[in-house]
Amino acid sequence: MKDDPADKGQPQRKVEIVAAIPCFNEERFIGSVVVKARKYVDRVIVVDDGSTDATAEVAEAAGAEVIRHKVNQGKGVAIRSAFEWAKGSGCKALVLLDGDGQHEPEYIPNLLRPVLEGEADMVVGSRFLAKSNNVPQYRRMGQHLLTLVTNLGSRVKLTDSQSGFRAFSCKAINNMSFAEGGLSVESEMQFSISRSGLRVAEVPVEVTYVDKAKRSPVGHGVNVLSRVLVLFSLRQPLLLFGLPGLVLLIAGLVLGARVLTVYSSTHELAVGNALGTILLCLAGLLAIFAALMLQAMKELIHGENSQLKRESKGYAQDSESGSEKQ
Numbered sequence: 374m375k376d377d378p379a380d381k382g383q384p385q386r387k388v389e390i391v392a393a394i395p396c397f398n399e400e401r402f403i404g405s406v407v408v409k410a411r412k413y414v415d416r417v418i419v420v421d422d423g424s425t426d427a428t429a430e431v432a433e434a435a436g437a438e439v440i441r442h443k444v445n446q447g448k449g450v451a452i453r454s455a456f457e458w459a460k461g462s463g464c465k466a467l468v469l470l471d472g473d474g475q476h477e478p479e480y481i482p483n484l485l486r487p488v489l490e491g492e493a494d495m496v497v498g499s500r501f502l503a504k505s506n507n508v509p510q511y512r513r514m515g516q517h518l519l520t521l522v523t524n525l526g527s528r529v530k531l532t533d534s535q536s537g538f539r540a541f542s543c544k545a546i547n548n549m550s551f552a553e554g555g556l557s558v559e560s561e562m563q564f565s566i567s568r569s570g571l572r573v574a575e576v577p578v579e580v581t582y583v584d585k586a587k588r589s590p591v592g593h594g595v596n597v598l599s600r601v602l603v604l605f606s607l608r609q610p611l612l613l614f615g616l617p618g619l620v621l622l623i624a625g626l627v628l629g630a631r632v633l634t635v636y637s638s639t640h641e642l643a644v645g646n647a648l649g650t651i652l653l654c655l656a657g658l659l660a661i662f663a664a665l666m667l668q669a670m671k672e673l674i675h676g677e678n679s680q681l682k683r684e685s686k687g688y689a690q691d692s693e694s695g696s697e698k699q
């Protein structure tokens with residue numbers, strides 16, 4: 374068993390297809406998930422994220438290689454560890470699935486097909502494309518809202534932005550980057566994929582809800598939504614803040630014009646409307662100001678990143694020509 378991502382062991386023989394399962398306290402289900410997944414891939418990696426139960430031992434007994442985080446760091450961090458392992462192994466494809474029995478490993482070949490046939494770099498298993506899905510109603514509404522906001526913010530259209538059942542090509546493994554530590558990592562992948570110009574596809578998957586939700590669905594939803602809005606605001610500030618700001622400002626100006634018209638004909642100030650005008654204009658101006666500030670920051674960061682990339686390219690070329698001269 375490995376102790377931390379830093380000293381993850383690399384496979385002895387060439388591993389082509391890897392399945393990685395981020396886990397936190399899944400001793401009840403992880404054994405059967407690993408055994409089933411092994412039928413479809415060369416290696417199963419379980420990232421045990423500081424579980425306090427026997428997840429790691431059960432996973433290992435079932436034939437998985439276990440990367441162990443000493444303390445719980447969140448699903449996103451566990452997925453980063455899995456990506457690092459996959460990068461080091463030089464594998465052709467990586468599949469992610471949950472360790473709670475929700476994802477049926479028999480769908481792994483369907484997820485892998487577009488990747489292995491060179492049609493997509495990330496394939497998402499969508500619960501909402503399947504003929505039947507037993508996603509509970511309360512979850513379904515929240516999932517659709519999160520998908521709507523993620524699609525708008527990332528400009529990548531999926532039917533199930535929150536599905537953790539996904540496959541990635543070698544190109545995606547090497548080019549995607551994400552920083553989210555928790556359960557918003559799936560949304561962040563959508564932002565990352567559009568930024569890296571990778572291709573995305575969806576295939577239908579059916580899921581089973583074996584257990585009750587482990588955390589409050591409302592709290593979970595609000596948490597993910599707030600992170601998605603942060604990603605959205607950094608990616609498209611003009612759309613998220615600028616457009617509503619402009620609408621508020623125009624509404625304020627229209628109301629203001631009405632206040633003036635009434636005043637000029639009656640010489641009476643419509644106090645309520647005048648206050649409304651001030652509030653709408655202030656809110657609109659604030660939103661536009663926030664949008665412009667965020668846009669400026671975005672362009673600054675983008676400019677600095679491009680500069681760094683150019684510098685490191687130049688440095689690599691210089692050292693190449695230097696070694697040729699020697």
Ligand SMILES: Nc1nc2c(ncn2[C@@H]2O[C@H](COP(=O)(O)OP(=O)(O)O)[C@@H](O)[C@H]2O)c(=O)[nH]1
Binds near residue numbers: 396397446447470587
């Ligand atoms: N590594 C890691 N995995 C987690 C964490 N929280 C949940 N998971 C795993 O992520 C998967 C989905 O989590 P779950 O709580 O079932 O989310 P839900 O299906 O969206 O309600 C399961 O395999 C969990 O074990 C965490 O803090 N760290």
Ligand SMILES: [Mg+2]
Binds near residue numbers: 471473475
């Ligand atoms: Mg689950």
